[in-house]
Each structure stands twice: as structure tokens, then as C-alpha cells.
Amino acid sequence: MELCKRTKYRNGHRKIKALLRKKYKIELNRNTVQNLMQKHNLQCRVKPKRKWKSQGESIIIAPNLLKRDFTASEPNKKWVTDITYIQYGSTTKYLSTIMDLFNNEIVAYKLYDHQQTPLLIDTLKEALAVRNQPEGVIIHSDQGSVYTSYAYQACIKENDLVSSMSRRGNCWDNAVIESLHSNLKSEEFQHVKFNSLRNQDAIDRVITYLNYYNEERIQEKLGYLTPVEYGVVAA
Secondary structure (H helix, E strand, O other), X not given: OHHHHHOOOOOOHHHHHHHHHHHHOOOOOHHHXXXXXXXXXXXXXXXXXXXXXXXXXXXXXXXXXXXXXXXOOOXXXXXXXXXXXXXXXXXXXXXXXXXXXXXXXXXXXXXXXXXXXXXXXXXXXXXXXXXXXXXXXXXXXXXXXXXXXXXXXXXXHHOOOEEEEOOOOOHHHHHXXXXXXXXXXXXXXXXXXOOOOOHHHHHHHHHHHHHHHHHOOOEHHHOOEOHHHHHHHOO
């Protein structure tokens, strides 16, 4: 199926069925789509699980206000954030992202050579600027040392946001953004070896994928709409 190839084999049979209906007005039974994909070896790849790692000693610990409720009735009520390693360029980069749980849209991201507090603060400032300085947003993270730092927590407080944190060692408490980073690596860098690309090529791939995620990648949670489409329809 050309559709599977064009979407880089990122989607399972349910999403392919939805895309066939959405883009080509083709109605096929889910089992038929699944059988065709299996017959022609077009199945979605199995994504590797990411292991949580402690990032250092804690300074300020916030309560877990999210409690795995990854839904929001409107924009700017709940944001989740995380950092991941990008190890495909000649040197390791660190990607910080913020996602709005209303429509799983990536609100802001930064890609730096380090994972120090300025990376997080710059990502947060960009998100606030993009969303016109909303107040009272719950911003949820893990208990990494950069998130529990006084500087980062002071930035949250100064901007009238509310800090929330996962329980230590429990990646499922921030599963949605963990899944984003896992999908980025398994879908965009599937056959790429560590440190095999030029840094700029790795950076370009990250930017391309994050734009694709917001504007083209449909999600079952959103009624098989993209985050941007859902944001418009539900507004």
C-alpha cells in the first residue's frame, strides 16, 4: 500500500483504515486492512520501551496533581514536559518538549547541547509566549534534578503556573510525553545508528518529525484527527 510507504510505516491497521477513509473515501473492514498489511509486510514497527533513569538529587518536589489523568477539557489547563537524548548526530543533543494534553499538541521545544536548567526555562518561556502567557496551567514533569531545581521552580512560580511531578521512578505518570519521545526515535530514526549523522541532519530530522506530529500524525484519542485539526474543531 502506497499509503503505508508514504507515512514511513508509522501507523497500525486502525490508523491506516482511518486515513483511507479520511483521505480517499475508501471504506474497508479493519480486518481486511490488517490482513493486507500483514500479507505485504506493511505492519507498524514495535516501539521499544524507554527505561526511566534518575537524574540526580532532588531539591524541590511537587505533588503529583496529574495522577495519570492525561485529558483536559480545554487548552492551557494541563501541560506535560520531558527531556530526551538525541544521539544520532556527531554529538549528543538534548530535546526538551512541552505538550498540551487538550489535543496532545507540542506547544514548544528546544534542542540544546546540554540538559541544564536553561534548556527547561527557555522551553517554558517559549510555550508561554506561544500561548499568550496563560496563568494557572499545571506543568507536569518527572523528578529529574533540573525540574526540581530552585531556578526552574522559581520560573514556574513567577509565571503563575502550578508544578506537578511524577512519583520517583514511575515513567507511567508521564506516559504521554514519554510516548512522544519514543515515537520520535522509532519512527524518524528507525534505521539510523548512533552518531552516524551530521549534527544538522539530526536536528533537521527532529524538527521535521515534530511538525509532522502536530500537523499530520492522526491520533485515536483525538478521533483520528491530528493535534492541530482537533484544536481547530474543538475550539
